[in-house]
Amino acid sequence: MTQPSTPAPAGASCPVTPEDFSRSLEAVRGRIAGAARRAGRDARAIRLLPVSKTVPEERLRAAFAAGVTQMGENKVQEGLRKSRGLADLGIHWALIGHLQTNKARDAAAFADEFQALDSLRLAQALQRRLEAAGRSLEVYVQVNSSGEDSKSGLEPHRLPAFLEALADYPALRVRGLMTLAARTDDRERVRACFRLMRELRDAALAEGTIGPGLLSMGMSGDMELAIEEGSDCVRVGQAIFGARAAPHSRKRPEHGGPQAGAPA
Ligand SMILES: *Cc1c(COP(=O)(O)O)cnc(C)c1O
Numbered sequence: 001m002t003q004p005s006t007p008a009p010a011g012a013s014c015p016v017t018p019e020d021f022s023r024s025l026e027a028v029r030g031r032i033a034g035a036a037r038r039a040g041r042d043a044r045a046i047r048l049l050p051v052s053k054t055v056p057e058e059r060l061r062a063a064f065a066a067g068v069t070q071m072g073e074n075k076v077q078e079g080l081r082k083s084r085g086l087a088d089l090g091i092h093w094a095l096i097g098h099l100q101t102n103k104a105r106d107a108a109a110f111a112d113e114f115q116a117l118d119s120l121r122l123a124q125a126l127q128r129r130l131e132a133a134g135r136s137l138e139v140y141v142q143v144n145s146s147g148e149d150s151k152s153g154l155e156p157h158r159l160p161a162f163l164e165a166l167a168d169y170p171a172l173r174v175r176g177l178m179t180l181a182a183r184t185d186d187r188e189r190v191r192a193c194f195r196l197m198r199e200l201r202d203a204a205l206a207e208g209t210i211g212p213g214l215l216s217m218g219m220s221g222d223m224e225l226a227i228e229e230g231s232d233c234v235r236v237g238q239a240i241f242g243a244r245a246a247p248h249s250r251k252r253p254e255h256g257g258p259q260a261g262a263p264a
Contacts, residue, residue: 014242016059021066024240025050028223032234035227046227049094049216051237053078054244057085063241064089072096072115072235076103083110096178096216096235098142098152101125113138115178115216115235118154120162123169130171139172140216143200145193146182153179159200163209176214176232177201181222190222194229201230 015021028048036043052060052071060071060082069090073079074097083093095111098118104125107114117123117139130137141162144153154162159177166174177200181193194217204210218226218234226234238244 015240016062018062018065021063021068021240024242025066025068028236028239031223031239032227035224038224039228041227046231047233049096049233049235050240051096051219051235052082052241053097053237055241057082059241060086061089064091068240070094072237074098076106076111080106080110094235105129108133108135108137111137113140113175115140116142116152117172118142118152120165123166123172127169127171136171136173138175139166140176140178140214141166141174142178143197145179145196146189148182151180156196156200160204160207160209163204163207167209174209174211176210176212176216177204178216180219181217181226187225191225191229194218194226194231198230 013020013024015024032046032048033043036046049070049072050063050068051074052063053074060068064086070092071082072094073082074095076095076099079093079095083091092112093110094113094115095107096115098116099107099114099122101119101122104122108126108129114126114137118141126137141159142153143156143159144151145156163174166172177197179193179197181190184190197215197217201210201213201215205213214232215230216233216235217229217231218224220236220239223231223234223236
């Protein structure tokens with residue numbers, strides 16, 4: 001058996017048809033089930049959120065045909081555009097990336113949940129837009145668990161006061177915490193990020209400030225570690241949709257990047 005802690009081999013596949021997606025989804029579910037088994041957890045309790053960023057709409061329709069009914073986008077304009085283009089499918093949209101306060105209206109217009117809340121200014125802007133729209137939004141507070149400057153999210157020590165303050169924004173329904181682990185091949189450093197999240201979550205549960213206290217953590221490269229440390233939601237892009245061309249990646253994608261929005 002291969003050690004399943006790295007993304008699906010880039011270049012191996014770029015799923016296009018529903019059959020392709022059935023296969024890639026099955027492989028990811030297998031990884032989730034394996035990690036859950038090792039951790040003595042029930043795999044059915046772990047949510048798989050497919051991350052559809054950069055993937056064009058035709059391929060998302062094929063993924064939908066293979067059973068994908070929720071999608072994560074990290075950019076508000078791209079999410080808004082896709083939610084309109086795919087409105088007939090009734091997808092559940094999760095906005096999982098940093099959001100600027102002046103984009104709160106667009107986020108409130110399409111997102112069913114927001115996983116990257118990290119400032120009270122943003123909470124206030126969302127509250128106003130949601131109130132105007134007569135709706136509420138599920139939110140996860142993003143925490144910078146790695147200490148890396150490049151990452152958004154609250155510093156861990158600020159979390160307790162932040163969660164308390166969120167009580168003033170009733171349109172935001174707090175579901176839990178989200179993080180991106182350290183970007184490193186050092187598995188113990190990655191694991192330490194996830195473990196810190198679990199400790200922060202447990203403390204907040206004791207305070208009663210975090211709703212159900214779910215943990216959104218783990219991606220294509222580190223979902224097993226995240227599940228072993230208690231993740232309730234893994235956000236998986238490349239292992240389902242194929243490797244992305246990654247302009248900001250520390251390493252070159254192993255092949256040209258299958259999509260970048262431009263069907264041949
Ligand atoms: C892109 C992204 C993911 C998924 O990463 P993959 O490596 O494609 O699995 C998860 N979470 C966030 C916030 C992302 O931006």
